[in-house]
Amino acid sequence: MSCDGSVGRREESQTGNGNGNGVVASSRPLYASHRLRLNPNTDHKPENYDDLQLEFSPSVFSSLERYLPPSMLNVSRDAKVQYMKEILSRYLPEGERTRVQRHREYRQKIISNYQNRCGRMWRKSLSLPTHKKKSLSLPRRKPLHRELYTIHPTTFFVPSFIKAISENTEESLRSIISEPSPGVYTFEMLQPRFCELLLSEVENFEKWVREAKFRIMRPNTMNKFGAVLDDFGLETMLDKLMDDFLRPISKVFFAEVGGSTLDSHHGFVVEYGKDRDVDLGFHVDDSEVTLNVCLGKQFSGGELFFRGIRCDKHVNTETQPEEILDYSHVPGQAVLHRGRHRHGARATTSGHRINLLLWCRSSVFRELKKYQKDFSSWCGECQREKKERQRQSVAASKLELFRREGESMI
Numbered sequence: 001m002s003c004d005g006s007v008g009r010r011e012e013s014q015t016g017n018g019n020g021n022g023v024v025a026s027s028r029p030l031y032a033s034h035r036l037r038l039n040p041n042t043d044h045k046p047e048n049y050d051d052l053q054l055e056f057s058p059s060v061f062s063s064l065e066r067y068l069p070p071s072m073l074n075v076s077r078d079a080k081v082q083y084m085k086e087i088l089s090r091y092l093p094e095g096e097r098t099r100v101q102r103h104r105e106y107r108q109k110i111i112s113n114y115q116n117r118c119g120r121m122w123r124k125s126l127s128l129p130t131h132k133k134k135s136l137s138l139p140r141r142k143p144l145h146r147e148l149y150t151i152h153p154t155t156f157f158v159p160s161f162i163k164a165i166s167e168n169t170e171e172s173l174r175s176i177i178s179e180p181s182p183g184v185y186t187f188e189m190l191q192p193r194f195c196e197l198l199l200s201e202v203e204n205f206e207k208w209v210r211e212a213k214f215r216i217m218r219p220n221t222m223n224k225f226g227a228v229l230d231d232f233g234l235e236t237m238l239d240k241l242m243d244d245f246l247r248p249i250s251k252v253f254f255a256e257v258g259g260s261t262l263d264s265h266h267g268f269v270v271e272y273g274k275d276r277d278v279d280l281g282f283h284v285d286d287s288e289v290t291l292n293v294c295l296g297k298q299f300s301g302g303e304l305f306f307r308g309i310r311c312d313k314h315v316n317t318e319t320q321p322e323e324i325l326d327y328s329h330v331p332g333q334a335v336l337h338r339g340r341h342r343h344g345a346r347a348t349t350s351g352h353r354i355n356l357l358l359w360c361r362s363s364v365f366r367e368l369k370k371y372q373k374d375f376s377s378w379c380g381e382c383q384r385e386k387k388e389r390q391r392q393s394v395a396a397s398k399l400e401l402f403r404r405e406g407e408s409m410i
């Protein structure tokens with residue numbers, strides 16, 4: 001795969017077109033003047049909203065209720081919901097709300113038929129009403145390995161990884177991590193048994209997809225194969241993986257792109273081989289930090305190539321020789337890099353390669369980024385431009401100095 005062309009942006013697949021088609025445009029907010037209290041009323045006991053089908057999680061409404069102005073605390077639950085909905089709608093455009101709602105329904109369909117014991121908890125986090133009946137028209141299948149749905153460090157991770165994370169010092173982390181090229185970190189992470197279990201769970205899920213003739217959403221706009229792990233019950237486990245195991249590392253190595261404030265993720269597997277996707281074009285991820293771990297099985301080819309870190313403005317600029325890295329995947333070995341580190345995967349020429357990807361995001365970083373123009377703390381090209389400006393200014397000062405010295409000699 002050549003990487004001379006322009007860099008793609010690898011984005012999460014989305015349900016619907018997100019433009020609100022088919023939805024009647026809402027009238028002007030009735031409550032445009034609605035206000036909340038600055039501090040919550042901690043003595044107030046909020047209502048329970050679990051039985052309502054809402055665009056935000058019921059727990060958001062319960063928490064927000066404490067911020068309602070005193071006059072709203074004793075009105076009916078419906079009136080409170082309406083008031084809070086109006087406030088929340090200012091933060092999520094119509095199209096985006098429709099998309100979120102569709103995705104919620106999509107997951108609900110999967111959960112109802114590919115059941116797991118996290119079902120109830122999951123349903124709650126999706127804010128789905130408990131009375132929603134399971135669909136009877138699709139064949140059912142149970143998860144094979146329930147032990148995958150909650151983190152068990154000793155079953156999941158190799159001892160060196162657990163030790164480094166529990167010591168949680170820069171020194172302990174550095175002792176297990178290699179940096180083959182600036183910004184690309186590799187380390188031994190997953191137990192072979194865990195890789196086997198996850199592969200067989202994915203296979204089991206895909207079998208259900210085929211039996212049910214269910215049209216699943218692929219992980220990305222650039223994949224025809226692979227599956228989103230968050231969609232079939234692994235979201236809570238992957239959240240914990242990010243919180244307890246990846247954030248401590250990212251805090252040290254990716255601080256300037258929000259490494260210490262990672263707060264959401266997109267978790268999926270990609271599959272390559274003759275009858276799967278073959279390679280993956282040059283792109284950047286929709287993440288601040290990406291974890292990429294090969295799960296197996298037997299394959300040749302499929303190397304990951306890296307070509308330097310870039311901000312939006314510089315994403316298509318030239319690669320410098322020192323930014324070139326080709327990395328060969330090894331099952332169980334993790335690669336951790338910034339989402340903005342340009343990369344792609346070469347053709348898997350034989351066998352079957354499956355990788356686990358976790359795109360970790362920081363809402364704080366994304367918010368702050370809106371107000372910045374200079375990304376020289378992490379963008380290779382911003383850095384080069386900054387150095388060039390400094391070089392030119394030193395050269396100009398020197399020239400001025402020589403000129404003055406020359407004048408004083410005359």
Ligand SMILES: O=C(O)CCC(=O)C(=O)O
Nearest residue numbers: 010270285304345355357
């Ligand atoms: O196939 C690989 O290892 C690369 C996958 C990747 O970069 C991605 O899914 O964003």
Ligand SMILES: [Fe+2]
Nearest residue numbers: 010284285343
């Ligand atoms: Fe990627």
